[in-house]
Amino acid sequence: MNNSLRLMYIKGIPVEIHISWFLIFFLFTISLAQSYFPIMIEGLSTQVYWTAGIITSLLVFASVLIHELGHSFVALNDGIPIKKITLFIFGGVAQMEVEPKNPKSEFRVTAAGPLTSFTLALLAGSLYYFILSPGSIFSEAVFFIARINIIMAAFNLIPAFPLDGGRLFRSIIWHFSQNMLKATRIAVAIGSALSFFAMGAGFVIIFFQGNLFGIWLIFLGWLIYQAGQSSYSQLVFKDTFSGIKVSRIMSTNLQTISPDATLEQVADNFLHYKYGAFPVVYGSTTHGIVTIQDLKKIPREKWPHTPVVRVMTPLKECMVINPETDAAEVMMKMASQNIGRALVMRENGDLAGLLSRTDMMRFIQMHMVLGEE
Ligand SMILES: [Zn+2]
Structure with a gap:
């Protein structure tokens, strides 16, 4: 409350x-x-x-x-x-x-x-x-x-x-x-x-x-x-x-964004791929996550000169989960902390996927239509 x-x-x-x-x-x-x-x-x-x-x-x-x-x-x-x-x-x-x-x-x-x-x-x-x-x-x-x-x-x-x-x-x-x-x-x-x-x-x-x-x-x-x-x-x-691993629900068709990309380029990516968020990645290092709402932090005319790192949520503030974690546990945590999405990373720090509430809703829908398995 x-x-x-x-x-x-x-x-x-x-x-x-x-x-x-x-x-x-x-x-x-x-x-x-x-x-x-x-x-x-x-x-x-x-x-x-x-x-x-x-x-x-x-x-x-x-x-x-x-x-x-x-x-x-x-x-x-x-x-x-x-x-x-x-x-x-x-x-x-x-x-x-x-x-x-x-x-x-x-x-x-x-x-x-x-x-x-x-x-x-x-x-x-x-x-x-x-x-x-x-x-x-x-x-x-x-x-x-x-x-x-x-x-x-x-x-x-x-x-x-x-x-x-x-x-x-x-x-x-x-x-x-x-x-x-x-x-x-x-x-x-x-x-x-x-x-x-x-x-x-x-x-x-x-x-x-x-x-x-x-x-x-x-x-x-x-x-x-x-x-x-x-x-x-x-x-x-x-x-x-419960009993279902995060790796089965997360999105894996990842489109990533480089930390030096400008907000103008990020906006183009949102329009083109229609995802709600992109991980910001350079090489094999994940720096954070950028959502479409993050763009609103900066006036439109400054987008061509503003790097994405200025508006993204840095890795240390992101919810990071393991692909092997039980999805029920993650769901409770996301709901209680009011978090919309989490980065899924393997033990060695490689990005495995993204897990959003939308992914979870879609999984429930499929589960209801197709039944168990
Ligand atoms: Zn009571």
């Missing part, structure tokens, strides 16, 4: 706040300060209500963060690195760099989140019932945190993939079928059905009851539907490419 603010690092995991978080923080603070606290405890000053509202909102988001840390610590323990934790309007996400390798690991990592929230609820609840005296604003805040954590755990347990409940459900089907793709297909189908139900309910609430809460349901349903679809298609991609 872009538009995020990096807050801190916890055990090496970057924690970020997305701008949409400020909206939910603001809404929480307002409703706590203007309705929840004044209803629970009467006769305090506006200043006290607002201070309590802000502190309680912060505690709510600390609870979200602790839920995500619950997932993250178990994931790290299972050897799954966490890229970052982002807090946003609907809660939080701990982004794993790779998916859990087996259903048991997925079950452990997923269950850790709701379990953490239940534990927090239990702690706050005990504090409220056994230690604090009811009737103070502090004890009402603690009670609110207990309830929020129960709601958070319960909401996340809804079996709509990729919510925690959907993931737990997938890990169970995965365990019994030993087929992750099939398990995901079932979990995503149930998640989609539930998200359509939520969106439908949202419309009913808006049109028949005039309650704007329906907008949240529609938005949330749509978000879950999208997330489910994209994680399923990513998995299909991964499944198609």
Whole structure:
């Protein structure tokens, strides 16, 4: 997610706040300060209500963060690195760099989140019932945190993939079928059905009851539907490419460009060959890669006098892969780093080919039309 603010690092995991978080923080603070606290405890000053509202909102988001840390610590323990934790309007996400390798690991990592929230609820609840005296604003805040954590755990347990409940459900089907793709297909189908139900309910609430809460349901349903679809298609991609070497997918009919070529000559090559990129090569040494977008860095009238080395991506900044690498691994890396193409080089430094997203899409198309092999 872009538009995020990096807050801190916890055990090496970057924690970020997305701008949409400020909206939910603001809404929480307002409703706590203007309705929840004044209803629970009467006769305090506006200043006290607002201070309590802000502190309680912060505690709510600390609870979200602790839920995500619950997932993250178990994931790290299972050897799954966490890229970052982002807090946003609907809660939080701990982004794993790779998916859990087996259903048991997925079950452990997923269950850790709701379990953490239940534990927090239990702690706050005990504090409220056994230690604090009811009737103070502090004890009402603690009670609110207990309830929020129960709601958070319960909401996340809804079996709509990729919510925690959907993931737990997938890990169970995965365990019994030993087929992750099939398990995901079932979990995503149930998640989609539930998200359509939520969106439908949202419309009913808006049109028949005039309650704007329906907008949240529609938005949330749509978000879950999208997330489910994209994680399923990513998995299909991964499944198609696993066990297939880069050398089978890459383009090998290479037209290269010399480092001293001018941009005018490069433009002629683009027009003539209609490729999206050319490796810049001299002799057996690869210097970098030039794409058609690179030309735009220099005004048109300077093209005849500008060498390609001025605009190309130099080798040290290129993604370089081995022809023997598993294509699934490369695909995940290109997607997560948002890289469009990679240079394929042999161990001795010779250029073997180019691998672009277009090559991968073409391979998937052929795979779908021609079937296996
Ligand atoms: Zn969770």
